[in-house]
Amino acid sequence: MSLSKSEIERYQRQLLVDGWDQERLKSARVLIVGVGGLGGISATYLAAAGVGHLRICDSDSVEQSNLNRQILFTAEDIGKPKAALVARRLSAQNPEIEIEAISNKLTEANVSGLASGCDLIIDGLDNHSDRLKLNKASFDLNIPFVYGAINEWLGQLSLFNPPQSACLACLMPEELPSLKPTPVFGALPGVIGSLQATLALRYLLTGENPVSNALLIFRADSMTFETVTFERRPGCGVCGESCR
Template sequence: MVEKEKDVLLLPLTEADRIRYSRQILFPAFGEEGQRKLRQAHVLVAGVGGLGSPVAIYLACAGIGRLTVVDSDAVELSNLNRQILHGEDDIGEKKVISAAPKLKRLNSTIEIHPRAERITAESLPGLLHGVNLVIDCLDNVETRLILNEGCVKAGIPLIHGGVYGMMGAITTIIPGQTPCFACIFPREVEEKRPFPVFGFTPALIASLQVMEAIKLLAGFGELLTGKILYINGEMMECTTAPLQKNTACKICGGGGG
């Protein structure tokens, strides 16, 4: 019902849109309707670092209508091997303030909302208002658990990505249908900080997150729901493992079928 109402409201593309997005519109399962759905979408990118930089770039280029980018940190020299939205001139600047004009330069037809805030249980409901999809580009389990709980409560899909060294993992969480992040990581774990990471590892996982996002928003293809994809770049191996709901999960209750 809600989907139908949304479809009715899909606005036609402009001539410039048809040219800008022509190569992706050519993809049969996507087409003009897929493009119109992207323009109608509001995606929140949580974290504008190694994962969030390429995620925000590819979402902006793909024509997501509204992008909210959230990060409370400032750019540091040690970020520059992987956080490709930021350069030497941006050191000391808030990451979202550094990111917003570059995203706007890539695509001036979309809205960019920079939010230099910490993601907390208190700030999250306001950040999620009107959002259709959240991309988890964070770097710590504590904040991921907060983000997961907010998304589960609000019924908003969440695409999780994580990296370490040359390894990465990705899964798509649909509240009420799939296991949630807390089913997989029930509590905070001791995290070694700083952890090793190259630039190409988050670039790879970020690309997969955007691939999932486009399919989810446009409504085609198979999603990484109820399973997790692991990539080990050092051994050049990819594996997919099924995920189980934790029936004792305090966040999603392990229910939902």
């Protein structure tokens, strides 16, 4: 897949980056589920970087309480569907790529169809239950899964690509009690969404997983990063021995 003159000009600064392969990015297909605080940021950077096909899924419409952190939206967008808005904004930012907007809610029944044909899945969700559905589809379809989550002053992320690594259910197999609404300020999903995008680009460019079997935790109150390592669980209900 060759690059046009316009693409070479658009991407000239990143083409200087050691190991960069723009044609590889151009041929990549990525599913982003949820385009709020986290997913809106990762979608923006993947679009700007020239990932060739983005499939954006979000069933929500913009609410006023989103505007402290979901910086792709304005007050005029309140009540409008997020997926279509993000697709329109990112297409304007980078008309060289294809963006597919899907305004459906993620379910066990549709998750495999949503992910099918993609090279990578990015989590922009706001609850653990739906993340476990994405994780299962990731394992079933053998598509790596970039996980990210935030709460108050804490953010965390990883990349799961079993069988090479553990999966999300090896780490947190159960539903998590969640606070509604989640306490969050805008810069935190900005940081974690940017790290998810960085991890995704690194994986798409090289196939490497620098956080295999590791959870990267950012503590915004102390401005510290911490890495917690873990192992694949033989009894995991998703990627364990009985599931292979």
